[in-house]
Amino acid sequence: xxxxxxxxxxxxxxxxxxxxxxxxxxxxxxxxxxxxxxxxxxxxxxxxxxxxxxxxxxxxxxxxxxxxxxxxxxxxxxxxxxxxxxxxxxxxxxxx
Amino acid sequence: xxxxxxxxxxxxxxxxxxxxxxxxxxxxxxxxxxxxxxxxxxxxxxxxxxxxxxxxxxxxxxxxxxxxxxxxxxxxxxxxxxxxxxxxxxxxxxxxxxxxxxxxxxxxxxxxxxxxxxxxxxxxxxxxxxxxxxxxxxxxxxxxxxxxxxxxxxxxxxxxxxxxxxxxxxxxxxxxxxxxxxxxxxxxxxxxxxxxxxxxxxxxxxxxxxxxxxxxxxxxxxxxxxxxxxxxxxxxxxxxxxxxxxxxxxxxxxxxxxxxxxxxxxxxxxxxxxxxxxxxxxxxxxxxxxxx
Numbered sequence: 183x184x185x186x187x188x189x190x191x192x193x194x195x196x197x198x199x200x201x202x203x204x205x206x207x208x209x210x211x212x213x214x215x216x217x218x219x220x221x222x223x224x225x226x227x228x229x230x231x232x233x234x235x236x237x238x239x240x241x242x243x244x245x246x247x248x249x250x251x252x253x254x255x256x257x258x259x260x261x262x263x264x265x266x267x268x269x270x271x272x273x274x275x276x277x278x
Numbered sequence: 279x280x281x282x283x284x285x286x287x288x289x290x291x292x293x294x295x296x297x298x299x300x301x302x303x304x305x306x307x308x309x310x311x312x313x314x315x316x317x318x319x320x321x322x323x324x325x326x327x328x329x330x331x332x333x334x335x336x337x338x339x340x341x342x343x344x345x346x347x348x349x350x351x352x353x354x355x356x357x358x359x360x361x362x363x364x365x366x367x368x369x370x371x372x373x374x375x376x377x378x379x380x381x382x383x384x385x386x387x388x389x390x391x392x393x394x395x396x397x398x399x400x401x402x403x404x405x406x407x408x409x410x411x412x413x414x415x416x417x418x419x420x421x422x423x424x425x426x427x428x429x430x431x432x433x434x435x436x437x438x439x440x441x442x443x444x445x446x447x448x449x450x451x452x453x454x455x456x457x458x459x460x461x462x463x464x465x466x467x468x469x470x471x472x473x474x475x476x477x478x479x480x481x482x483x484x485x486x487x488x489x490x491x492x493x494x495x496x497x498x499x500x501x502x503x504x505x506x507x508x509x510x511x512x513x514x515x516x517x518x519x520x521x522x523x524x525x526x527x528x529x530x531x532x533x534x535x536x537x538x539x540x541x542x543x544x545x546x547x548x549x550x551x552x553x554x555x556x557x558x559x560x561x562x563x564x565x566x567x568x569x570x
Contacts, residue, residue: 191325197297256332257296264325274358276324 184208184243189268192253192261199253201265206243212236218250231255235262244269282563283343283369284308285430285470285499286515287508292317293346294326296333303339305505306512310342314359315349315374323355331362345406347372351385364392367403370430375437376407379420386427401427406472410434411441415456422467432501433460435474446477448484450491461496470498479504489514517561525558529569532558 188204199218206213218228228250236244253261267273289307291298293314302310312334318326330346346368348359363371373385382405390400405427409418415438422431435453439446446452457473464471473492476485489500489511500511517525528545532555535543542551562569 195295195297197300198295253296254300254336256336257300257329260296260329260332261325264328267324273324276322276355276358277320 183240183270185241185266185269186271187269189265191264191268192257194249194251196251197253197257199248199250199258199261201261202247203265203269204245205269206245208243210243212242213245214248215246216248216250218248218252220250220252227255228258231258232262235259235266239266239270241266283470284564285343285472286564287499287502287511288345288432288472289342289502289505289508290317290347290475292326293330294318294322296329299330299333300337303337303342305508306340307342307502307505307508308499309345309369310339311345311347311372311501312368313347314355314363315347323349324358327355327359327362331366334363334366334368343369345370345372347374347408350374351388357388360388360392364389364403365396365398367398370404370406372406372408372432374408374434375410375414376421377411377413378417379424382407382421382425382428386425403427404429406430406432408432408434409456409460410437412438415459418460419463419466422463422469428467428469430470430472430498431460431464432472433457433474436477438474448478448481448488450488457492457497458495464498465496471496473497473500475501475503476507477503479506482510486510486514515564517565521561522565522567525561525565526567526569528555528558529562533569 185203185205190200190202192198192200194200216229218225285308287307288309288311289305290311290313291302293312299312312330314326314330346363348363348371349355351357376382393400407421407428409415409431422428433456436446438456439452442452444452461471476488478484485507492500493514499515502508502511528550531543531545532550542549544550
């Protein structure tokens, strides 16, 4: 699936992460820009989580920017799920 | 008391704040309340719901009871909250602005449908009804007494004063009738009753005074909006050493007398009967003391 709209979720607060997602031209693949305050210790794990979730949602032609402030795995997954669903215009139970 | 749970303090944690959720268990509150309602902006309801769903699965809240306050079913968020949270079976769902027993019956029907879909029992997770409107205060006994899953009720002071179109004052004058009516409904239904928050986190004396008043009129515990408030609330609601010693003596002598076939007896010239023993047993449970 390809993002329909640009979307974001999360915050810049400590223990949180902010994701920004936007569509890319057809067949251009994924472009990931990930930065984290704990990149040296947990960068590989963060990248793995992001890629696994993008695979799970079959996301393609996507530009993803992540700014991490030391979020734990359940937070990373929650924020990315929210950003993906928002970008697919699949938000439920919220006001846009 | 149906199942004894210590509920001296109930700490509100905004559902969209990961740092506060992951640290929520370290402050020693008896209950943690993950809030999807008033603490979450209207355009972040989906984010908070997903975050709470993920965090609740893996976060260690130590001995605290974990409750989730969902949004009211009349909002676009309430049903989605239940769909995500009920399968996780927190200790309790807290339902805001409860106004009638019909509303609780409808809510329980929805919860049980979700539980059925996930093969979950109907008797594990309980329900806390928040009384925050004049109509809720009028109907509180029927809300508290008619459902085995409702094991606590609570007063929401800020929303209640808004509904009554009065200003919330630190002496609590405007909600005093509601407080007492809600306490009486809980006592008559043998369930817990939690007092509203004390909003000024810098006024420790005011917090102590209000908590002492809440204890005096029968509340089981008090809601907390800042971890700093927990210690004072626990000090007030935890029995003193003298109270525990006295309760221990009452229960011990009651058991000895019961074994000898004596129902009513005296300690230091004061009659001890079943209600006094029940009160003493409650104090011992609060103090984690068992009579050997």
